[in-house]
Amino acid sequence: MTTHPRNYKRLAGTRGGIHSLWLADDHLLLLSHHWFSEEYRRFFFRDIQQISVAKTHGAMILNIVLGLFILLLAGAIPLVEVWQGLGVWIALAALLGVFNLLKGPSCVCELRTAVQTVRLKPLRRLRRAQKVLTRLRPLIEAAQGGPATSELITSGRIAPQAPAPAAATATVQRPLRHCHGRAHLILFWLCLADLPLTAVAYFNDQGWMDALGLAHFFASVGFAIAALVQQQHSDLPSSLKRIPILVLVSDGFFLVTGIGYTVFLISAGRLQPGQNIAWQSDPFMLAMTAVSTSFIVACGLAGLVLRKKSRFPPAAPPPAPPSDQP
């Protein structure tokens, strides 16, 4: 069937975006835009077997990152003399966060035919995916001669049964994904690197050391988030999975405490706005740095040891010889 351009209706994705999904009379068109060309993939309604959508944490992670960013910038406002520049960045980040919140939770969507399974990249938000699926379902069912509900039950693919109670459905075994834990490894080494960095910064109070420390902080937070994402539904031991959470919590705690202490010093008149705290000579900051560094280094060491143990588990005892007695 020939489909004229004006017969395509946009389902998802922006007109100028890289990926978009279009609806025709008898098929779906997945469009990928590459500079001055377009690639098309068609999925005819009569061939579509399954469309699956699953919620992801992408939108939530973006909001956490934006929240941390806003918190960091807000904490820096008392330290600078001209705060308008930071205000613009905070407003932009807040706007992005609100936009992200309004778009709703993120998701992944897959379409399956007899010969392929394709990720529908334009469907990245759960709400939009639900709307598209609601629109597509009657069209696909009309092309295939009705819904699949009765066939589902009679085919034996899903055994017919009454709605199971929550306790019964919770017993379904889910396969664990193997995870190498590379993000964990990098995070643990970054934790260990905190000790020499702090030591050098203690004896050498230079501006570039502050920049290095900030870069180290952001790298630690980034790899902790990456480790959290990687370890989901993975076969990593639970003790190892707790360490990125501990690192994130401790980073957040010491960041908030530091900001609070700076604000307290400024309000008490012991520190001028725009002036840095000399943590090497401030007893409270020195103690807090010592505690945070010790904690982070301990996390790094524990993580490395646990990771090594999980990669090389102790040898299993030899099997017992079969007994003669029945």
Place this chain on the structure above:
Amino acid sequence: MNHAAIACLRCRASLPPTAVNTTAPVVCPACGVMTLTAVFPALFRPQAAPSAGEPLATEEEASCFYHPRKKAATACELCGRFLCALCDVDFNGRHLCPGCIERGAKKEERPTLDNHRTLYDGVALALADLPVFLCLFATFITAPMAIYVAVRYWNAPGSLVRRAQKPRFVLAILLSVAQLVVWAAIVARSLH
């Protein structure tokens, strides 16, 4: 097909019937992630075994155009050639031979075979306007190039989904002509 064929997209655990074909997202009992799964009758349709075509029983039987030793099963709806089961391609509900499909794809006669389109209107427009912002002197070369692309590909098939191809060509030509007029004025002034 096995029991685990209808699985959660995140954890790949098999879904209970109550979690399939729902109107709103439901929680996967295995991983606790919100999922929405729609299955259609095509999932349960038995796959047709590929047929290599039947051999001719007698010499009087009609044979395939491409395989003279095989029995004709149908005729191509475009060229009328007899086809065996192997050569018969079900193309969107029509019986076509591989030759007709290949010709259609080459000549872009069948839009459903198109899987790639070059956007010449975008090329022309980029040639006409990008150098104005990036390198003004390059317009001396890019303006004629933009006009050439717009004229050469005026009738070329554009995007399958966008409609405004010709106005973009016209805009590219106008911009390029304006740039050339400016260049002509500069050259004329320097000569006098």
